[in-house]
Amino acid sequence: MEEKKETQPPLPPIIDQLKEYAETRFKLLKYEAIEGGTSILASIIADVVVVISMVLAFLFASVTLGFFLADVFHSYWEGFGCVAVLYFLIAMFIKIFKRHLERPLINIFIQKIFKR
Numbered sequence: 001m002e003e004k005k006e007t008q009p010p011l012p013p014i015i016d017q018l019k020e021y022a023e024t025r026f027k028l029l030k031y032e033a034i035e036g037g038t039s040i041l042a043s044i045i046a047d048v049v050v051v052i053s054m055v056l057a058f059l060f061a062s063v064t065l066g067f068f069l070a071d072v073f074h075s076y077w078e079g080f081g082c083v084a085v086l087y088f089l090i091a092m093f094i095k096i097f098k099r100h101l102e103r104p105l106i107n108i109f110i111q112k113i114f115k116r
Contacts, residue, residue, distance in 0.1 A: 040113065043112065043115075047112075062083055062087075065083050066079050066080040066082075066083045067079065069082045069083065
């Protein structure tokens with residue numbers, strides 16, 4: 001009797017195409033994730049540079065205002081004291097209206113993260 005050899009039948013072309021499709025889809029998802037991550041990172045870096053620049057401008061403006069008021073009042077402590085009182089009032093304003101200020105900031109951050 002003749003023995004039948006068990007051989008694997010060749011895979012139909014559709015299975016090969018499905019494998020290629022799955023590999024291509026995986027690569028696409030990986031590249032989209034990389035693109036999303038790098039765009040968020042670039043946005044964060046740009047925002048940090050802007051914030052640092054604004055803080056420096058704010059500090060120099062504060063010192064300038066202090067010297068200006070010192071010249072007006074003919075006293076350094078009065079000039080810089082007025083600037084300190086101004087910042088204290090701003091801090092109290094923010095403390096009082098904290099809840100009203102948080103929601104818009106949260107919305108801005110959420111929009112920034114999910115921006116496409």
